[in-house]
Amino acid sequence: MTTEHAGPSHGPGAILPDGTAVASLIDVERREVSLRLLWDPDVYRAEQRWLFGRCWNILGHESELPQPGDFVVRQIAGDAVIVSRDRDGDLHVVLNMCRHRGMEVCRSESGNVSSFVCPFHGWRYGLDGHLIGLPYQKELFGPECDRRTLGLRRARVETYAGIVFANWDPSAPALKDYLGDFCWYLDLIFNRSRSGVECVGAPQRWVVRSNWKLPSEQFIGGDAYHFTSVHRSLVELRTQDGDQRGLAEALRGALHGMSVSSPLGHGMRANRRRPGGSGILAGPSTMEASPDVDPRTWFKDVPPRGVPPELVDELFERLTPGQLTALVTYPPGPGGIFPNCGFNHANLRVHVPLGPDRFEMLNFVLVERDAPASFKEKIRKDMLYGFGTSGVAEQDDVEIWCSLQARASGYRGGQETVSYRSSLEVSPPPWWPGPEQVRVGYTREDAAWAFWLRYRDYLAGQVDQVGQRTAGGS
Amino acid sequence: MDRGRRIGSCDPRFSEVYDFLVDEATLLDNNHLEEWAQLLAEDLVYRIPVRRILSRGQGPPFDPVMAHLDDDHAAMTTRIRRLRSKAAWVEDPPSIVRRLLTNVRVTAAESPSEVWVQSYVLALRSQWTKAQFDIISMERQDLLRRKADSFEIARRTVYVDQSSLETSNLPLFF
Numbered sequence: 001m002t003t004e005h006a007g008p009s010h011g012p013g014a015i016l017p018d019g020t021a022v023a024s025l026i027d028v029e030r031r032e033v034s035l036r037l038l039w040d041p042d043v044y045r046a047e048q049r050w051l052f053g054r055c056w057n058i059l060g061h062e063s064e065l066p067q068p069g070d071f072v073v074r075q076i077a078g079d080a081v082i083v084s085r086d087r088d089g090d091l092h093v094v095l096n097m098c099r100h101r102g103m104e105v106c107r108s109e110s111g112n113v114s115s116f117v118c119p120f121h122g123w124r125y126g127l128d129g130h131l132i133g134l135p136y137q138k139e140l141f142g143p144e145c146d147r148r149t150l151g152l153r154r155a156r157v158e159t160y161a162g163i164v165f166a167n168w169d170p171s172a173p174a175l176k177d178y179l180g181d182f183c184w185y186l187d188l189i190f191n192r193s194r195s196g197v198e199c200v201g202a203p204q205r206w207v208v209r210s211n212w213k214l215p216s217e218q219f220i221g222g223d224a225y226h227f228t229s230v231h232r233s234l235v236e237l238r239t240q241d242g243d244q245r246g247l248a249e250a251l252r253g254a255l256h257g258m259s260v261s262s263p264l265g266h267g268m269r270a271n272r273r274r275p276g277g278s279g280i281l282a283g284p285s286t287m288e289a290s291p292d293v294d295p296r297t298w299f300k301d302v303p304p305r306g307v308p309p310e311l312v313d314e315l316f317e318r319l320t321p322g323q324l325t326a327l328v329t330y331p332p333g334p335g336g337i338f339p340n341c342g343f344n345h346a347n348l349r350v351h352v353p354l355g356p357d358r359f360e361m362l363n364f365v366l367v368e369r370d371a372p373a374s375f376k377e378k379i380r381k382d383m384l385y386g387f388g389t390s391g392v393a394e395q396d397d398v399e400i401w402c403s404l405q406a407r408a409s410g411y412r413g414g415q416e417t418v419s420y421r422s423s424l425e426v427s428p429p430p431w432w433p434g435p436e437q438v439r440v441g442y443t444r445e446d447a448a449w450a451f452w453l454r455y456r457d458y459l460a461g462q463v464d465q466v467g468q469r470t471a472g473g474s
Numbered sequence: 475m476d477r478g479r480r481i482g483s484c485d486p487r488f489s490e491v492y493d494f495l496v497d498e499a500t501l502l503d504n505n506h507l508e509e510w511a512q513l514l515a516e517d518l519v520y521r522i523p524v525r526r527i528l529s530r531g532q533g534p535p536f537d538p539v540m541a542h543l544d545d546d547h548a549a550m551t552t553r554i555r556r557l558r559s560k561a562a563w564v565e566d567p568p569s570i571v572r573r574l575l576t577n578v579r580v581t582a583a584e585s586p587s588e589v590w591v592q593s594y595v596l597a598l599r600s601q602w603t604k605a606q607f608d609i610i611s612m613e614r615q616d617l618l619r620r621k622a623d624s625f626e627i628a629r630r631t632v633y634v635d636q637s638s639l640e641t642s643n644l645p646l647f648f
Contacts, residue, residue: 107529108527108528108529108532109526109527109528109637110526110528110532111528111529111532111533112532200539200540201524201537201538201539201540202524202526202537202540203524203540204524204540204541204542205524205637205638205639206542206638206639206640206641206642206643206644207638207639207640207641207642208642208643209642210642229561230561230563231561232559232560232561233556233559233560233561233562234556236559236560236561237552237555237556237559240555360638365540380539380540380544381544381549384541384542384543384544385545385549388542389522389542389543389639389643389644390522390542390543390643390644390645392552392553392556394643395562395564395643395644395645396561396562396563396564398564398642398643399563399564399642399643400563402642403602406604
């Protein structure tokens, strides 16, 4: 398991002031991670350069910007960026900083404009970031001043299923290669209908006092283990409400399922539907969800979560037979896109770092654009109830991250390591049609560990242009 | 605000409303959630919409659909039941919250049995042994309905003063 990642490095990558390589804080042999990665400001500085400066960062969804001139301001690890739509309908992402003296050119968080004007000296930029107005240009800067070289700093922009990604690195792989085979699974949630998903209103935002990697690793790792303790209260309620399976059985059901992990750092959890229910995560069913079940019959009884009956036919246009089988047997649960995005059904969130010990949660609700209004409303309410600022599940998750962060910031605690030893062989069912590393059984820590290995690749500078490992890759 | 005729602070009806709000805040501050839930109307709509920082003339400051919380009576009472279960870690040990209530304005509603109430609340949240308080500053707009010799809360909208809340989670009610 470990040898495939232990190849020779192309260079030391990020080095901390005391000479420690950030990559060395992840012990590949012992599957341990140093808590220094959570509190050290120099690690955060290294992440800004080696990770967030080179990976694809999620900023929002296209449906937030339906009209030309629409914009939102978002953050990439401490930098404010403007996401805008120009007159031709193209999306742009630029650094929110005037090229003249560094002032912000946009001071609101969303709106519709024809240009961005710097309040300091009045430099004016178009929706694509080009400098289109330079007051007193001739008098102050002379005739040879070339405005074309003075546009706002641009990032690359690409979208997947309308989700807007930006990348500062001109040599980074295309988004398609960055997501790789994991799109096969993402399609099951975000790319399964003709019109696709749209964003409900503005995202929730709130500040969590923990390192961004704690939630990110947990979503990507599809951590079902925590469910049995952190979210025990939800199971208790169901039991009180007449769920006959009893607490122990319900908790055990949550543990058994499938984990998907990508060598590119993405990951997801899925639970199988069984008669009587295979746990709170997948929900009950009246039929055995075997690969032999006809998806049309199945979806009549149990449409995929977030898909109204009206749109079920579109699944058959958009998805392959293999993907439909996956949707019947192991419908997608919580997961994440490397490095700092988590998703759970209609809920997509970005853990935007604000430093080593704080991040801003940027929390979107995505719904099928063509779903009836009442259906969208139900999804929105369900999501707000369970997840987000006041979500009855998320409240307790946040508590874990903050408490853990507080202890990791101690002198002795900050030198401790945490382990990810619980491991399972790659074991897809023989009929499983999907790609990536698939493990079926009781939840283990392999997918979370895959996050750390990919993190290590970036901090070691071992990511080449196609996004694969440059050394020792599998 | 100004939905109807102002009910000034010298009006006895104002005092009734004010006493109700203070009693209600006291129940919440003391974590008497079940008693507080008794004050909620069956047709309750309780919302905390998401604030947006927009330039002047760029639309209303609160998102029309997205919220930090958007509950009816059933959802609210289930939340409270959950907070009372053995594994609701977020409020065990409970936050210590002080709801400072001020700037109360009462106006008549369409129905004579109801009044609109605007109030400012500064909630200070202290949690475990953390040195700093979380400060949640807000305006509330309530529709209160007469019930016996008191009121029940038919509608409450909490307009928070930050677009990005500086508290790690929101298991609290205001």
